Amino acid sequence: MNGSGEGYLYYDSKMAVNAHDLQELYRFTRWGRSRSIEQIDRMLQGTSMCFSVRHSGKLVAFCRILTDFVFRASLWDIMVHPDHQGKGLGSSLLDYVLDHPKVKGIPLVITYTSELAQFLSRLGFKHEEGAMMLLRKPIEYS
Numbered sequence: 001m002n003g004s005g006e007g008y009l010y011y012d013s014k015m016a017v018n019a020h021d022l023q024e025l026y027r028f029t030r031w032g033r034s035r036s037i038e039q040i041d042r043m044l045q046g047t048s049m050c051f052s053v054r055h056s057g058k059l060v061a062f063c064r065i066l067t068d069f070v071f072r073a074s075l076w077d078i079m080v081h082p083d084h085q086g087k088g089l090g091s092s093l094l095d096y097v098l099d100h101p102k103v104k105g106i107p108l109v110i111t112y113t114s115e116l117a118q119f120l121s122r123l124g125f126k127h128e129e130g131a132m133m134l135l136r137k138p139i140e141y142s
Contacts, residue, residue: 007055010096014050021059025079051097060084061093075111109134
């Protein structure tokens with residue numbers, strides 16, 4: 001657990017989320033509504049890091065990272081409950097993620113979303129070949 005503001009508590013652990021709470025949040029997305037509890041459980045097991053925000057005990061924001069913790073990270077499932085959108089919570093969550101000690105040294109963070117392009121560009125992501133990339137320092141492609 002880390003950081004809070006206006007009653008929001010931020011977490012950087014898979015143990016802070018469960019499949020039932022996540023399924024409830026996914027139902028507000030176009031792309032995640034059909035995810036089953038079993039699929040979400042398996043997804044959590046295979047995810048490198050989960051980041052979440054709770055307000056009054058309820059899961060209100062979430063995203064996850066798949067990474068090798070050295071060269072690359074991909075950012076997935078960026079969600080903020082509709083009742084909590086427009087308050088800076090999404091930006092705050094991603095600041096928390098990108099400044100996290102286990103993430104901030106990774107030179108390339110990529111995500112594949114067109115819906116959040118404008119939002120992510122404000123955080124330094126650039127649109128590259130169908131993806132949004134945050135390139136923090138030059139990298140060599142192999």
